[in-house]
Amino acid sequence: MVPSCLHSMQAVRAVKAVVSKTGLLPCGIQRTLRAGLIGMKKGMTATWDQHGKRHPLTLLHFGNNQVVQIKRPEVDGYSALQIGAFDCTPKNVNKPLQFHFQAAGVPPKRVLKEFPVTPDAVLPVGTEIGVRHFVAGQYVDITGISIGKGFQGAMKRWGFSGGPASHGASLSHRSLGSTGHRKTPSKTWKKKKMHGHMGNDRITTLNMLVYFVDPVNQLIAVRGAVPGHAEGYIFVRDAIRLKQHTHNQTLAPPVPTAPPPASPDDLAVTACPAVQFTNPFAVPE
Template sequence: MSALSRGLISRLHRILSANSRTPPTATTKFYLLRCFSADALIDGSQVEYHQQSRVIEAKPGVMTPYSKRTGVVAVKCGMTALWDKWGARIPITVLWVDDNIVSQVKTVEKEGFFALQVGCGQKKEKHLTKPEVGHFRAQGVPMKRKLREFPVTEDALLPVGTCVGVRHFVPGQFVDVAGITMGKGFQGGMKRHGFKGGPASHGASLSHRSIGSTGQRDAPGKHLFLTPLRR
């Protein structure tokens, strides 16, 4: 998508949101013209349009089935296991929620959607880039190691600086987990695709883990054998 189309979509979105929030006054009419005009003066007068900023408060509320809350950023600590009443072993992955706070709030009025940016961990200023340091200072939050953005609904917005911990979830709640796989470098067919490999006893010389033959050109690769069904 080009920059022109993105700018046009954002202007149209601001126009629609302005119409839904405010009655059609003279200031609103000027704002609608100002969005598509490069001139600052209309009829010899200059009018400034001030958009009211959204006030976000952390207050208790009832979530609906369509509500979407924010997630958290966690660090994998290790593996353990539990046993149920039947004696079956249940593997468990231990996650550490390291000082998650809301570092930015994105709303429809400014960004065009509702989302929360959550920061995790701590990091020194000298280890961050200048744009990252400026972002944290502008939001008034401490320096964070990881930043992730979670789309939410309007009723799940949280103010900047809100701490999000393990109490954000309830026991028995299902969650979607997404992570980054550890890099394994160049791998062979057995580890990468689960191939069987060559014989591990006689007849193999330095080719135990090779993928072996994967095709015989036309025969039998492109031949179809039809077997009649018995009645």
């Protein structure tokens, strides 16, 4: 028999999938899903807030994000925007993609990605989306390909403790130990944590704080580490978790996206509000 906890986990995953793709909550409330952006991880730096606390930052660059195609419910069965980023020469894309970009009237792009959106966040084909799409102080979810580590043992791959260093242990110091049962069920279960290929997986890091937004250089800085190596492509969208989504709504991010800059003030660097940081050195009351 399948444990009841497994059924509940599957139900939770199904609800998460519906919320992330349609924005419809189980209680019937409809969220607004905005398009995400395609960026490139440039490296890491650090800064200090007004309390003297150090914050590690990852710099993300967004190059020429444009809407390439609109997916409509009446035609495709779902609502989404196909975003392309980082212009390239026509020789760097195949013939089908060349015709695809020509039909949309946009230059060839190196990366294409679909983001589910709600009807109120649909943008016309060819619309350019800049970093002002995000607001300093909001939370985002970032997806990337983690750095590959090759074939690794269970101790490095999963953090196992290994066997004894002495007292009778022979050639099993870094062994993972038992991998299954005896006659019943006479097999090793799938997904068992064992030695194998480590890294090079699609990883999504949730709830990353946007520390500052630089419209001139098309950069944003997020607090913490982002999956992948430098110069790797990443996909950034608004945070999907309820607590962070509620916080983002208080900052009023532009829907469906920010308009083109109309004055020099629109190109100024915006930083995360100071009220979001607490003093870690303050004496508890």
